[in-house]
Amino acid sequence: DAGVIQSPRHEVTEMGQEVTLRCKPISGHNSLFWYRQTMMRGLELLIYFNNNVPIDDSGMPEDRFSAKMPNASFSTLKIQPSEPRDSAVYFCASSRQWEGYTFGSGTRLTVV
Amino acid sequence: GNSVTQMEGPVTLSEEAFLTINCTYTATGYPSLFWYVQYPGEGLQLLLKATKADDKGSNKGFEATYRKETTSFHLEKGSVQVSDSAVYFCALSDQSGNQFYFGTGTSLTVIP
Numbered sequence: 001d002a003g004v005i006q007s008p009r010h011e012v013t014e015m016g017q018e019v020t021l022r023c024k025p026i027s028g029h030n031s032l033f034w035y036r037q038t039m040m041r042g043l044e045l046l047i048y049f050n051n052n053v054p055i056d057d058s059g060m061p062e063d064r065f066s067a068k069m070p071n072a073s074f075s076t077l078k079i080q081p082s083e084p085r086d087s088a089v090y091f092c093a094s095s096r097q098w099e100g101y102t103f104g105s106g107t108r109l110t111v112v
Numbered sequence: 113g114n115s116v117t118q119m120e121g122p123v124t125l126s127e128e129a130f131l132t133i134n135c136t137y138t139a140t141g142y143p144s145l146f147w148y149v150q151y152p153g154e155g156l157q158l159l160l161k162a163t164k165a166d167d168k169g170s171n172k173g174f175e176a177t178y179r180k181e182t183t184s185f186h187l188e189k190g191s192v193q194v195s196d197s198a199v200y201f202c203a204l205s206d207q208s209g210n211q212f213y214f215g216t217g218t219s220l221t222v223i224p
Contacts, residue, residue, distance in 0.1 A: 004155075031210050042216050043156075043201070050210055091155055097209040100146050103155035 025094030135202035
């Protein structure tokens, strides 16, 4: 199994631009999670899906953030417009019920 | 509600020293407990887990025992190596088995 695949690994964009992060979960996993990690705030859960349905998006910081999961094998996290304070490492993780998460390698986003 | 509290870092140890990282939890019902490790520049990786009281999870020389009476899941290793330098996260899964709650992470540096 290739694990959880995230793309791109690094993204540098200018303030105001739209950014789309992508995630392919492990086949057979029914839950998918988006996290953001910064030195200041640590690991924050942004949103999670169960069977492709968003269950809890209370961690999404603002309306500029949106996430979709159109099918069991793909999810996106979009930031529009992006701001410098959005700079962070964004992780996607997937899991099967009662099993531990498997994390992707992350996308390092820098907004200048 | 569900939450995890782990000891503040950073922790610095000499090679071959004994390691303990404390973790306590608050949960409704009977959660499963996990330790994750994050090496520099990488995503979080599952290190070990325990699914019921008195279970001991172990991997790569690390151990942790699920103590329901003290609501704890402390991580231990008898002799640390430089390659163990990383950030360690304690986590629990809720009763649904779908959502996880992470501690703030403890940074460990092992010096030769």
